[in-house]
Amino acid sequence: xxxxxxxxxxxxxxxxxxxxxxxxxxxxxxxxxxxxxxxxxxxxxxxxxxxxxxxxxxxxxxxxxxxxxxxxxxxxxxxxxxxxxxxxxxxxxxxxxxxxxxxxxxxxxxxxxxxxxxxxxxxxxxxxxxxxxxxxxxxxxxxxxxxxxxxxxxxxxxxxxxxxxxxxxxxxxxxxxxxxxxxxxxxxxxxxxxxxxxxxxxxxxxxxxxxxxxxxxxxxxxxxxxxxxxxxxxxxxxxxxxxxxxxxxxxxxxxxxxxxxxxxxxxxxxxxxxxxxxxxxxxxxxxxxxxxxxxxxxxx
Amino acid sequence: xxxxxxxxxxxxxxxxxxxxxxxxxxxxxxxxxxxxxxxxxxxxxxxxxxxxxxxxxxxxxxxxxxxxxxxxxxxxxxxxxxxxxxxxxxxxxxxxxxxxxxxxxxxxxxxxxxxxxxxxxxxxxxxxxxxxxxxxxxxxxxxxxxxxxxxxxxxxxxxxxxxxxxxxxxxxxxxxxxxxxxxxxxxxxxxxxxxxxxxxxxxxxxxxxxxxxxxxxxxxxxxxxxxxxxxxxxxxxxxxxxxxxxxxxxxxxxxxxxxxxxxxxxxxxxxxxx
Numbered sequence: 001x002x003x004x005x006x007x008x009x010x011x012x013x014x015x016x017x018x019x020x021x022x023x024x025x026x027x028x029x030x031x032x033x034x035x036x037x038x039x040x041x042x043x044x045x046x047x048x049x050x051x052x053x054x055x056x057x058x059x060x061x062x063x064x065x066x067x068x069x070x071x072x073x074x075x076x077x078x079x080x081x082x083x084x085x086x087x088x089x090x091x092x093x094x095x096x097x098x099x100x101x102x103x104x105x106x107x108x109x110x111x112x113x114x115x116x117x118x119x120x121x122x123x124x125x126x127x128x129x130x131x132x133x134x135x136x137x138x139x140x141x142x143x144x145x146x147x148x149x150x151x152x153x154x155x156x157x158x159x160x161x162x163x164x165x166x167x168x169x170x171x172x173x174x175x176x177x178x179x180x181x182x183x184x185x186x187x188x189x190x191x192x193x194x195x196x197x198x199x200x201x202x203x204x205x206x207x208x209x210x211x212x213x214x215x216x217x218x219x220x221x222x223x224x225x226x227x228x229x230x231x232x233x234x235x236x237x238x239x240x241x242x243x244x245x246x247x248x249x250x251x252x253x254x255x256x257x258x259x260x261x262x263x264x265x266x267x268x269x270x271x272x273x274x275x276x277x278x279x280x281x282x283x284x285x286x287x288x289x290x291x292x293x294x295x296x297x298x299x300x
Numbered sequence: 301x302x303x304x305x306x307x308x309x310x311x312x313x314x315x316x317x318x319x320x321x322x323x324x325x326x327x328x329x330x331x332x333x334x335x336x337x338x339x340x341x342x343x344x345x346x347x348x349x350x351x352x353x354x355x356x357x358x359x360x361x362x363x364x365x366x367x368x369x370x371x372x373x374x375x376x377x378x379x380x381x382x383x384x385x386x387x388x389x390x391x392x393x394x395x396x397x398x399x400x401x402x403x404x405x406x407x408x409x410x411x412x413x414x415x416x417x418x419x420x421x422x423x424x425x426x427x428x429x430x431x432x433x434x435x436x437x438x439x440x441x442x443x444x445x446x447x448x449x450x451x452x453x454x455x456x457x458x459x460x461x462x463x464x465x466x467x468x469x470x471x472x473x474x475x476x477x478x479x480x481x482x483x484x485x486x487x488x489x490x491x492x493x494x495x496x497x498x499x500x501x502x503x504x505x506x507x508x509x510x511x512x513x514x515x516x517x518x519x520x521x522x523x524x525x526x527x528x529x530x531x532x533x534x535x536x537x538x539x540x541x542x543x544x545x546x547x548x549x550x551x552x553x554x555x556x557x558x559x560x561x562x563x564x565x566x567x568x569x570x571x572x573x574x
Contacts, residue, residue: 018406122505180565255509262423
């Protein structure tokens, strides 16, 4: 009898410790995922009292309409620009700063802080600042362009330009983050490897990079790629602040479309389908990331 | 020797140019925030104002709701962090240092939870909050973020590295499990807690997505939501105070980052796992 009561008391203690968090996860994560998946097959609108099962209609509309396709291709194009640029720049900055630490540690430290600043800063407030930097008549970019003899541009209201402008801001925001991850990777490379490479005749900077640095950074690079991709897919703040998906949906992205359709037009069913497509993209990326992290552990 | 010097000169120049590009919006924001109105709208462009216009800051702080936005941001960010810790640390302790039948299941839920970005859960949570009538309250801004799979994961990693004998000894001394969690475990995992706090505070101070959905009342606006209200109201004539407001809203995190760079970089770099 006594043993049973001890066991029961232990179980109650566990419940008291782990129960609230588990319940909260079910309530705010798993139940909503199930509901959003179900809603995506209905025509539900916020505030409506009825809903009808419409099968794949929402998905057909998203993947079949120009507007839906636009949101998807814009997101993919944005991701395709931000990933290579911010990963390559992050790597270059990390390499430069890693070397500089050897002869000017103070300057290297200060520059590292500068590059990381956009990661900590409030993106919405910085977007408001970007808006003034890129202002057609008052902005510093157009003034400098004019002084150099170039044409002033409408960076945020030119249909052909706006997505690239947002991508540049995205790159501006993520270079510092990637730099930090690469710096950590560089520090972890054992110096003996460079000595060994020198003995083998790979003494120059270029061959040192290709024989030692690049292969040793492989796992870090893959990790950085996936993290950058995941973050780029979620682009929302800059779109909501600077363009609201416009002009003429030229900068509409998946998360912004989900916000607009769901919470401005209250089409919960259709917005749920957008959510599921967004989720599918991210899940594919996350599974890639898990495999990479496993590889990384294996590598060390 | 000359080659080495040249190499350094070139890479340093490139790094400085890059840093200047990174700083551009910060410098421009700072410059506009202290510029008199006529100089902002002049066709001549200059980085430095002819005189410092502190009125921009006075206007931002006294005749707008910026102080209220900061207060709302503080309430939401602290509220989220406190509840996250209250829920996550005991659960992580149970997962790391206790054996129970559902342990694999609960840990499986944590790992699965890591896969779900917040955006995915927004529509059902909005529906539920609308039903419960708690949209447009602080609770609406805090509640959805209390379960943090990332936090539980992080704390479980830290707690499982503590020696099991420590907890045995505490139990022998007659401490309750709750006391062990808060008086012994929590102080020992403080580094993990700091990293998590930096991640959580930064993420929620800067978030726009959920505040845009869950609140329509300007009195509840968090800093990013608030600055958009301000911008849409002033509609382009009051750039100086707007930039001052943007600066004031960005300042807390930027200053905290500059004061604790190592901790900040670690805390934010850890979020890559999320």
